[in-house]
Amino acid sequence: xxxxxxxxxxxxxxxxxxxxxxxxxxxxxxxxxxxxxxxxxxxxxxxxxxxxxxxxxxxxxxxxxxxxxxxxxxxxxxxxxxxxxxxxxxxxxxxxxxxxxxxxxxxxxxxxxxxxxxxxxxxxxxxxxxxxxxxxxxxxxxxxxxxxxxxxxxxxxxxxxxxxxxxxxxxxxxxxxxxxxxxxxxxxxxxxxxxxxxxxxxxxxxxxxxxxxxxxxxxxxxxxxxxxxxxxxxxxxxxxxxxxxxxxxxxxxxxxxxxxxxxxxxxxxxxxxxxxxxxxxxxxxxxxxxxxxxxxxxxxxxxxxxxxxxxxxxxxxxxxxxxxxxxxxxxxxxxxxxxxxxxxxxxxxxxxxxxxxxxxxxxxxxxxxxxxxxxxxxxxxxxxxxxxxxxxxxxxxxxxx
Amino acid sequence: xxxxxxxxxxxxxxxxxxxxxxxxxxxxxxxxxxxxxxxxxxxxxxxxxxxxxxxxxxxxxxxxxxxxxxxxxxxxxxxxxxxxxxxxxxxxxxxxxxxxxxxxxxxxxxxxxxxxxxxxxxxxxxxxxxxxxxxxxxxxxxxxxxxxxxxxxxxxxxxxxxxxxxxxxxxxxxxxxxxxxxxxxxxxxxxxxxxxxxxxxxxxxxxxxxxxxxxxxxxxxxxxxxxxxxxxxxxxxxxxxxxxxxxxxxxxxxxxxxxxxxxxxxxxxxxxxxxxxxxxxxxxxxxxxxxxxxx
Numbered sequence: 001x002x003x004x005x006x007x008x009x010x011x012x013x014x015x016x017x018x019x020x021x022x023x024x025x026x027x028x029x030x031x032x033x034x035x036x037x038x039x040x041x042x043x044x045x046x047x048x049x050x051x052x053x054x055x056x057x058x059x060x061x062x063x064x065x066x067x068x069x070x071x072x073x074x075x076x077x078x079x080x081x082x083x084x085x086x087x088x089x090x091x092x093x094x095x096x097x098x099x100x101x102x103x104x105x106x107x108x109x110x111x112x113x114x115x116x117x118x119x120x121x122x123x124x125x126x127x128x129x130x131x132x133x134x135x136x137x138x139x140x141x142x143x144x145x146x147x148x149x150x151x152x153x154x155x156x157x158x159x160x161x162x163x164x165x166x167x168x169x170x171x172x173x174x175x176x177x178x179x180x181x182x183x184x185x186x187x188x189x190x191x192x193x194x195x196x197x198x199x200x201x202x203x204x205x206x207x208x209x210x211x212x213x214x215x216x217x218x219x220x221x222x223x224x225x226x227x228x229x230x231x232x233x234x235x236x237x238x239x240x241x242x243x244x245x246x247x248x249x250x251x252x253x254x255x256x257x258x259x260x261x262x263x264x265x266x267x268x269x270x271x272x273x274x275x276x277x278x279x280x281x282x283x284x285x286x287x288x289x290x291x292x293x294x295x296x297x298x299x300x301x302x303x304x305x306x307x308x309x310x311x312x313x314x315x316x317x318x319x320x321x322x323x324x325x326x327x328x329x330x331x332x333x334x335x336x337x338x339x340x341x342x343x344x345x346x347x348x349x350x351x352x353x354x355x356x357x358x359x360x361x362x363x364x365x366x367x368x369x370x371x372x373x374x375x376x377x378x379x380x381x382x383x384x385x386x387x388x389x390x391x392x393x394x395x396x397x398x399x400x401x
Numbered sequence: 402x403x404x405x406x407x408x409x410x411x412x413x414x415x416x417x418x419x420x421x422x423x424x425x426x427x428x429x430x431x432x433x434x435x436x437x438x439x440x441x442x443x444x445x446x447x448x449x450x451x452x453x454x455x456x457x458x459x460x461x462x463x464x465x466x467x468x469x470x471x472x473x474x475x476x477x478x479x480x481x482x483x484x485x486x487x488x489x490x491x492x493x494x495x496x497x498x499x500x501x502x503x504x505x506x507x508x509x510x511x512x513x514x515x516x517x518x519x520x521x522x523x524x525x526x527x528x529x530x531x532x533x534x535x536x537x538x539x540x541x542x543x544x545x546x547x548x549x550x551x552x553x554x555x556x557x558x559x560x561x562x563x564x565x566x567x568x569x570x571x572x573x574x575x576x577x578x579x580x581x582x583x584x585x586x587x588x589x590x591x592x593x594x595x596x597x598x599x600x601x602x603x604x605x606x607x608x609x610x611x612x613x614x615x616x617x618x619x620x621x622x623x624x625x626x627x628x629x630x631x632x633x634x635x636x637x638x639x640x641x642x643x644x645x646x647x648x649x650x651x652x653x654x655x656x657x658x659x660x661x662x663x664x665x666x667x668x669x670x671x672x673x674x675x676x677x678x679x680x681x682x683x684x685x686x687x688x689x690x691x692x693x694x695x696x
Contacts, residue, residue: 071590074588074589074590075550075589075590076589095588134508136508162593163593164590164593165573166573167590236603236606236607237606240607240610241610244610244611250564250565250567250611250612250613251565251567251596251611251613251614252610252611253596253607331599332599332603335596335597336572336596336597336598336599337593337594337595337596337597338593339593339594347594347596349597357572357573357574357597357599358572358573358574360479360480360482360483360486360574362482362486363486363489363506363509364486364490
């Protein structure tokens with residue numbers, strides 16, 4: 001290896017540079033390890049919230065229920081044990097606070113010391129009951145059997161269609177609507193931003209004269225300086241009613257609103273990076289093209305764009321990166337309904353918005369907390385895949401040239 | 402080559418030492434700050450949590466600080482859950498809450514060996530709001546349940562125009578979300594396609610500009626852009642409009658208590674502020690800000 005630095009001062013600079021490199025790589029590694037450590041913890045978790053237990057009467061043949069079935073039972077959409085493989089008898093729902101309907105308070109003891117006994121009694125007496133209460137009240141000789149629930153699996157996490165991370169007794173962690181929502185909004189944003197950004201960059205780099213360019217570029221770059229919450233507010237107050245009116249929708253908070261806002265936010269990045277890339281095209285190449293009789297447009301199309309294609313790819317990556325990870329603006333305009341989107345004119349819920357809205361409330365180390373970290377992992381993998389694939393594409397293009 | 406590696410190793414080592422040193426410094430700083438507050442007469446308080454309690458707490462804190470020049474109270478929102486987890490971590494003195502503790506939260510505090518006390522400071526009533534152009538002006542609890550659980554999807558089923566119902570809810574971190582679920586939806590879950598808004602202000606904004614919208618907000622948030630509905634909890638026999646008076650005499654059914662939670666060990670620190678809120682003057686502010694006084 002060639003030595004670039006010789007005297008002591010230069011050695012010191014070399015050390016500092018190496019140090020910054022090491023610290024940066026270490027930080028990235030640390031974040032990734034932390035993210036995945038927390039996120040992967042989810043798959044050893046039980047969907048019944050921590051410290052809780054679901055029990056039924058001993059005579060009840062039902063031993064296993066899915067989280068979805070439990071939700072439907074507690075929402076009273078499933079009202080008969082027959083529907084979940086039991087006897088033909090109505091389901092009786094019991095929550096801990098209902099205990100006073102069955103026993104007067106004095107029978108529970110001043111500090112609820114008789115509560116485990118009473119719960120056991122109640123469950124053994126009621127053949128139709130399904131009871132949910134904290135595990136600490138489960139007495140040793142409990143008359144009844146607990147309902148088994150499957151742990152959360154990767155398949156049920158990625159393929160599940162319902163996102164109810166906080167409900168009791170059993171949470172439902174299906175992130176498919178969130179993943180599709182994120183991809184949907186980002187895809188729309190890039191569809192809007194890339195052609196527009198490319199066109200604007202071609203204009204500023206090749207067509208506009210210096211005076212126009214010198215005023216236009218700072219204005220475009222100013223767009224990048226607007227805080228995202230301002231974009232969100234603009235979207236909510238201006239764009240959402242507009243979309244509602246134009247398309248005659250019942251509700252204006254849609255994926256389209258999110259895509260447009262994100263598109264606008266990604267524009268400055270795409271324009272300035274593309275513009276810089278195009279301006280590095282050697283003058284000789286352009287002049288050669290013009291000298292051969294090519295028109296200005298042919299030169300742009302056949303010389304400038306192919307030459308700066310790696311820069312344009314970088315612009316696209318940065319744009320998509322911003323779109324996928326953007327939180328606040330999207331949180332405000334997309335309506336955040338966790339349903340699988342079919343058109344651009346429906347509300348969607350994105351992964352970053354979900355994390356931002358829910359992380360503050362999720363108890364640390366709990367199942368909800370880990371699920372949000374797992375969402376973070378998914379987001380990380382999504383951007384990683386995009387980066388790697390675009391890198392590969394631009395490398396191939398370079399090799400061809 | 403060898404040399405460069407050495408430099409890298411030294412760099413890594415240095416980085417660790419530096420990071421460690423930073424951590425140490427921070428710890429010390431916190432310690433001195435905490436020491437300062439207890440030894441001096443001045444009080445620095447932070448209250449964090451429910452966005453519903455936020456406007457009230459701000460008013461109270463402002464008036465309190467005018468009277469006690471040495472007190473500094475910081476009020477932060479974020480949702481009841483946020484406040485309670487901050488209290489558990491010890492990053493706030495007071496947790497503002499718009500509901501009582503959940504079982505798992507009680508267990509958490511128990512596990513952390515923290516004795517948590519509560520102070521009831523006011524009541525809040527929720528009003529169900531619709532767009533002013535909506536014909537419907539009253540609903541029963543059962544109808545509200547049907548709308549928010551996704552069973553009723555058109556306004557014509559509840560006496561309105563043929564228009565799709567667009568229900569708006571708060572995010573899951575909000576105490577209002579839980580309260581509405583418990584008291585209006587009879588503990589059933591919200592429909593999956595419900596629109597979730599990050600703040601009460603956005604619900605008001607959206608309901609004001611969406612014709613088929615319905616949402617719920619604290620009584621204090623009522624504005625002319627939206628229309629509050631009368632609700633009935635007796636299958637449609639009597640409908641009551643939300644108002645401070647109706648909430649105070651308990652004839653309006655959708656009302657809830659607002660709490661301050663605090664660690665028993667910091668009681669001496671937070672007590673003066675809570676006492677002020679409970680005083681006649683403090684309770685007058687409660688009424689003026691649109692909440693319902695305890696007394």
